[in-house]
Amino acid sequence: MKFATEYLEFNTQKKREYINITDEVELIVRKSGIQEGMVLVSAMHITAGVYVNDAESGLIEDIDAWLETLAPYRNDYRHHRTGETNGDAHLKSLIIHHEVIVPITNGRLDLGPWQQVYYAEFDGKRRKRLVIKVMGE
Amino acid sequence: MKFATEYLEFNTQKKREYINITDEVELIVRKSGIQEGMVLVSAMHITAGVYVNDAESGLIEDIDAWLETLAPYRNDYRHHRTGETNGDAHLKSLIIHHEVIVPITNGRLDLGPWQQVYYAEFDGKRRKRLVIKVMGE
């Protein structure tokens, strides 16, 4: 049984950004030499997420606007009593979720033709990390 | 270590449908001979999802109506500039998520008494695929 563990770092220019990391994940899987298994892609922060969907810029704008309607920026979150102002980013990350797991078949990510892995930043402009764990043989 | 990989195909009659696939997943696990491990059930499309919940027809109607309130069909999604009309289906799939992972104990899906695995189609009437990956020993 083989494992590979790598970490990606992000420091986005905007508060919210959606970054296609499919190629990075694929590369880590290939380097691992694992032919059959699973790869876990997991944000290590509570104001970011990871999801699988389309690499289409209009859709990404839709996702961003839609998350703002479901989990809007507000001043009066109770979480802000701690001095934070990112309550909405926590809620956005809960909708999107912080991790995905992708099957590996014949050494490749076993994704559908339009599926891409995205890192979703909801409280950026600072250093954030993500863990990629490959497991299989 | 053992692996089994199978694909299910769907071509629903309605645009939105919720299909109980628990028996298919259980059968694939049994055929694999894997006694301990995990099974990943993952839609291969960006307008479909997989979730675990109750096999109760009233609840399924509730889920469908509720998803329509949270991610409604609209004409003006930016994604529609591509010629697509399924922006809502992408957002519905983001709420529901595209994959679940179920533990396998003693050769069986280790689900609670009411937990059933569902394929959720949000943009049907065309061929769609789902991957099931069993991993363990």
Next chain:
Amino acid sequence: MKFATEYLEFNTQKKREYINITDEVELIVRKSGIQEGMVLVSAMHITAGVYVNDAESGLIEDIDAWLETLAPYRNDYRHHRTGETNGDAHLKSLIIHHEVIVPITNGRLDLGPWQQVYYAEFDGKRRKRLVIKVMGE
């Protein structure tokens, strides 16, 4: 390859409660002796969830209030024709999701500094179970 499977039980005093189970999960991972792998933490009920986020009491109140706006208690869910009154709890569990998978690196949960694993009860005051499955070597 090693596996460990344990079950936690809950019987909350309130209908909705959010319980930090990070230490229990960590302990089960340590007892397993598994150094590299993944741990699946999965509610076995369809009115409960598991998520990873911050252990901050104000945020937890925000999450609870926010889930009530997105999936409110209502009398008229179709699911209630079965005699149940917990339609909202099913929908809340669909947003939050019923499981997470956490990487294990060097025998520890490979979480970010603020990430904590929570059991989310949406229909409590009765016995509920959760399965923890560790897999690796």
